[in-house]
Amino acid sequence: MDTVYNIQGAKHDLEEEQRWVDDEKEYLHAIVNLPSWDTTYGPTYSAEPSSWRLVKKTGAEKEEVVFTIQGVIEGKELPPVFEDLKIARNKAFFLHQSLMLSGLGTTTFEESLSALTKIWTVFGRQFPEGRLMPWQAGVSAFGGAGTLTLSNRYFTKKSEAGQMQGVPFPSNVDPKKILTKMLNPSLIHTAENNVQYVIRHSDLGRNFQYTPADPQHFRIGDIVEVQFSVVVYKMRTDYYVFKPMLYSIALLDAKWGNDLALCRASITPSPAPTQPLKRKIGYAVVTNATVCAQQGEPMDGIAEQGGGVEGEAERKRAKTAEDESKVSGGLAQMRLA
Template identity: 35%
Template sequence: MQDASEWLGEYVVTEYPEPHCWRLTRSASGTELEEGVFSLQGVIASKELPPVLDASSASKRSAPFLRQQVTLTGLSLPAFEKALDYAGDVFNKFRRYFPDKQIQPWVLPPCSESPGRTITFSNHYFTRRNEAPTLRSIPFPLVVDPRSILANLVDGTMFHSEDNEVSYYERYQEEDKSLKHQYIPPQSFRIGDIVDVQFGFVAYRMRSGMHILKPIMYSISLVDKRYSDVRHCSC
């Protein structure tokens, strides 16, 4: 595997105006910067994915905190643990960008049901309008919000943007061995599935003035469901 310095040197921490945050970016063409989007395969240890069906858990007060998320474990496999070490190197890059002791520690908890560490990827359903005054509001996909529970929370202070979107796929192999992706609904994922998550590293300023680094989920692809199907088979 590459040493972190071989690829992390290409990236810089860049402040984004809307929504206000800091992202890991690199030069794309000329002086233009593009966000670094990374990929990690692992086993789903826990999840909170759409559709949103329970209105009692969604309110105007809770809207800024509502999110979807998935926690992956690598069963202590060396490649997964090495990838988590790389994530720690990314944190150190962010840590040196902010004033001393102005970012929360990077914590990757152990898995409660298997060896090794875990990492959680998430994405909020809403963006605060005061943090993104010019971003366009987009509707929630029907597979995410079939009962308009989230849509009914949109107002002048909170909205759903492209930055909040997560895509859901299943990977399959064609006869020529090429890999393809097809869209699947988010309820298709199960604990024990092997998945591939695409994500970016994003830091936010909290109300306390401290900063926090989060791996923000942009897509999740089902790679192998055989193990979760066998585990829950009642035959």
């Protein structure tokens, strides 16, 4: 459990956000409480890209369901990509951006997780029994409640894209073109691989406005609203994987994320001061004057007079040798005694 995060304060504000309902949004926790919800909503196969999606049946038309949920960011792996990802090109398909949400134990969030489990059960009947991989919520470090992890891959396989067209990576996702260079004849980046990042602004009347945001703006502890769909993909084997696909993140309240960052900074110990290391550098340089003096040949009078820098150095060395001789003689006498 993260002991520096104000769980109760953030939970109170999150519950306030969950009380406001937009009639044009599909709230995950509310769907499965509708009468005969499984006749209005159901899985269907989509060829672009090859997958199974949850759709809403309105007459002859089918519309993919995009859910809305509010929570607190507990973990994230978001762009921008600044460094080489050190991954083989044949593994690039698995690269993704992801977000882990905690509901801090709020009723709405826990009901949403239960609803997602029921939807997983409905999808399971589209495949032979046991072929849909299990799905379950995670456990939060913010108090032990449930978490929801959402993700979206950077690439789509061309063999599964159908008529979908490639689009450039947004500059705030791939500023150094690292992802762009990983594109190859078997992979494309489509509009569905993009995640929208926004910040919500509002006045006292809650007339919301949204402005674009950079992915790095989001922090652990922020209260956000996320939109996502439910998708099932076929794996290389005859098994299938159920995943919530991330489409957008809206920052609702940065207060608790800022407070968490300040608390963590205040308890992080400063590195202990270090003493500079002592070192001996250099060589005993023999000058021409010293050589001449040793040979008894004067050089501009310096050696004869014993003056200058070299002469002073010679006197110091002689004095040091004399002192060492006295010390050595004294120690010898002490040992003999």
